[in-house]
Amino acid sequence: MWSDNETTTDFLNYQVHCNLLEEYLSNPNLLPLTVGVFGDWGSGKSSVIRMLENKFSENPKILSIYFNSWLFENYEDAKISLLENIILELSKDASLGEKGKAKVLQLLSRVDYLKLASDGIKKYGKNIVDIIATGGVGTAIEAGFSMLREKTVEDLKEADISKLNEYIKSEQENQAKTTVKSFREDFSALLELTEYDSVVVFIDDLDRCLPERVVDTLEAIKLFISVEKMAFIIGADERIVRHAIASRYKLHEYQNNAAYLKDSEQIVTDYIEKLIQIPYRIPKLSPSEIESYTNLLFCQHHLDKEAFGAIVESFSTFRENDFYSAYSMGHIGSLIDISERVDLVRLLSISHPMSLMIANVLKGNPRQIKRFLNTFILRKKLANVARIVIDDFVLIKLMLLEYFDLKLFNKVREAQSEDGIAKELGLLENAYIDETPDAIAVIDKMVEWQSQNFKNWIKLDPRLGEEDLRNYFWLSRDKADSTLSDSHMVSPSVQIAYKGLMSEKKSEREVTARSIILETNELAALLGLLQRDILQNPGKTKYALESFHNIALQRNQREIYFNYIDAIESAPYALVKDIPAIVDRLLTIVEKEKSLAERVNNLIQSYAEQTGKLAISAKQSLKEQ
Template sequence: MTGFDEAGFSNPVQPAPGFAVLNDSPIGEGGNEDLLESTVTAGNLAELILASRGAAPFTVAIDAGWGMGKSSLLRRLDTALRGDPAVSTVWFNAWTSERAGAVEGLIKSVLLSFDRNVLRRAVRGTLRRTHVVGALRAASLVASSFFGLGQVVDSVWRALAVDGKSRNEIKTVVRDMALAWLAKGGGGTGQRLLVVFVDDLDRCSDQRIFEVCEAIKLYLDVPGIVFVLACDQAVLWRAVGNDRVSDGVRYLEKIIQVSYPIPPPSSALARNLVDGYVQRSGTAHLFDDSMKTLLIERTGRNPRRIKRLINSFVLEHHLGRGGNELGAENLVKIILLRHFYPEFYNMVINSAEGDMAARFLDYHDFREHVRHDTEPDPARQERLFAATGVKSPKPDASKAELSECLEEVTQELPVSFPELARDKEFIALLRSLPLGTAQWRRLRQPLVADSSPYSGYPVGRTPRRTDTFAGMRVLWIDDEPDGPGYLMDDLRAGGARVEAVTNRDEAIEILPRLRPTALVSDIRRGDDPQAGFTDLRYLRERGLYHGPAFFYTGQVTPARLAQAEELDADGVTTDPGEVRAWLTGLAAAG
């Protein structure tokens, strides 16, 4: 196997363990087992459909969001139904059949399910309607009836789909075919039934969704046919209701008679699913119970999301770009951190204000001491108060004094810390990383060398030129201007004039010439944790600048938010995308 060194050059390495990517095929395909017991659910649904065959036509919706196993359940349901000799099934994938018209594709799928004799009788019946199909199309039908089933279906469609008048005959022709097919009887004790599975409807365009629904209601609402739709009904409601959900609900009530919402798997089934996935991918030894719980709950128990996260690890470990020296055990934890706690992950790898992971654990240690009387770690406590600038409590401090001290510390730390301190899986994940080691310093770097934390355009590529920021003049104050350089380049490509300075004196010198429409500043510079606030206050008080101001910094704390509001600043963020969004809104407002 070939890996990559820190500079990105190829480097032969020992072959990686036998990790394997998980496929996205439904249950029963590609070696996928039924880890969620969907076969039982499918059997129960099949019993309901078979017991209700006398009520056909009707439509059943298998309702769930993306990745929750709709296609797998449909495959299991198909298998269960085909156990009855009187049942025929046909599949129509609304998404992959986009090239043909929805009405045409769906109706042809149904017609192809009828046998040759039924179709030929339909041809003769259609011929008797020459006032509808016309003499030339009638001749074409006669000729096609001597050929294969597909050609007969194509000819019937061409004869009936020319104009509105002939299209009115489609339902009559399909109904006659269905009645003739039913009259022949099935191979079992019950009456014949045709079950049409429509998959991936919610992936289609709004127009496509509407066309499929119209085809079911206007042309295929005939005896002996049951439709089973795999869809996210919320998507369908918006599509057919033109974003008015209530209208969409009322419309679909006329088409869908039975709806089965797939519930999220139980805790036991979700654990069984994850156990099966990590076994098949060869990663079982890397996931402890806490990590499995994190994987289950943070994905919303969504099977496809769980697969994708495991596959992310397998891919990055196999490619080895920048991650070989981390070890599989640490790499999988970093990927969990990146996927489930992206804001914290970005803070860890981008913050110039120290090791934020270690700072969080220092905060959590003190918080537990104050709230639950745990034994404090003196070294952690000393680091925490030195970093926040809060006076350390006395050794004999009372409970009330410690609580007050905790509140002061919290004001100087990222706003996300209190919520994260209540997340047991997050804390366990963070504690399992090798903090304070050389390996941890490597872990704090982006997984891909020279990657940019800003996703506005690919690393190494010149931003696309637009007029998004045309006419804007931005003054950027940062003692390390190369840090946000990618964002400045993006603004310039959008038509803005951006001037970067490193301190207040340089800003004062350039203000009269630039006359900025927006100011962006860092907060901490060197040993001064308040430099950005001090500068803006100075400029405001002396009437040098009164326009919009934004702070782009390594961490957002309650104290910083309060200070920004006091200075009439417009925002504080660690997210470059948010800075861009603010400036985009400012440019649009003129």
């Protein structure tokens, strides 16, 4: 099994990316500079950042600071946390003299002020009043409010305690305009007093934070944009950063106006471009890179430290001379004797065809590949313990379907006959692989099986139409109903979309549905969460149905319309009886997809025979037909 954490051991040839980014970040003529290392969840952003951090930590003239945004998620102010971290790291410079140390204290005092200004009168006003009332102004200053000027302190001694809030508010207004400029000047002066040529700040896991924390961190970075010698590397999913900016500035407020939405998108783009000078996007892995990656993972799992170290060194040399070929079993076998390592040989022998199978479905995502392999290894071990004979390629193919479309995976499971044969698969193989006219005619109405992703999947070897699948579904029974049923199991981009779709604000639900940018497998995960809520969470059924409908209209894909009707049909009437809008939504879907007319009419007829608001709406609709 393999850890899901970032690593500095390079299995992906990410050293190429690090070398390029190092060239930019080490060039004094380009500083100050902000680089965005962008990529999907699990693409390897954190590994690139850790590798870069290691590179810079070896240079005594460069101060390397690592800041994990997510670890500070629960702190009151992400901006202050970042500023304090940078200042405190600079204060550790052994060459810093008394003047430098004084500058550190001065900067921390300014951060003190920023903290008060950020938290505002509402939070601290009464607290300061209480402190002064019991302990005097001196106590308040000792408690951390040293940003108040000496004259202000003198005024406070004579002030009416009840008017203290007005003094603090006035002080904030007087200093707010100059604090940022003063901070930059003082920070630049501190840098000049150190022996560092540059300061490189790595900000990781930004896309795991709540939107307000994301923007607070970006605002902190803006304080350093014009400070010489400063460089920032931000690791994040660009989609989540864009969502956070739009949310912070309320650009997602619903407007049924295409021009407004376009302008809002441009505002977000402008914000990012002004802050991040170099956006660097981590590319998805190719099939040969996936094969190399899986081979290295298999070797890591089965070899001792010394043998594996030799493999890693060999791979690095190989990749320097060949960017395109896979580091295969032949390369590994020429370096060490693997003839006696039966389990390793078996895994290496399936690596090439497996990499071709998973390249499209897993979108070349290292984390998803690692999780997939962990599950694969676990199920193989379970099969051995249970003395079940399985074909690795059949298992892998079924797991791919389970991954990208749990609903169809369960349909195949349910379609098995007593002998474990799923006849629908044979029919679909005849239609999509052999292109048999009779089979094509039969599946024309089987819309749920007609997505391009499923067509690509069924064409993968091996064919399953005549395969006994009972053992394979027995191995996967622990996940058949839960693989994508929990929101914490999906990527952050899906979590954010799900949160927006289930918001109590109608405008946020509608805008989220219209602005979703997800890969096919991510969309399947999102729809899976909505289907779960429709069936299992009475308090969320209304929002889940509404959001499913909005997504169906926004995507305008035939299979999603059919999935939407499936979801409504499967919902117990008790959960939907007070949602009269369902009737109008059903009729809207029929306008888009005429082949659903009969199913929709049957649904409306059945509703009309019940009681409740939905029944009334259904009866009214039938009268108007």
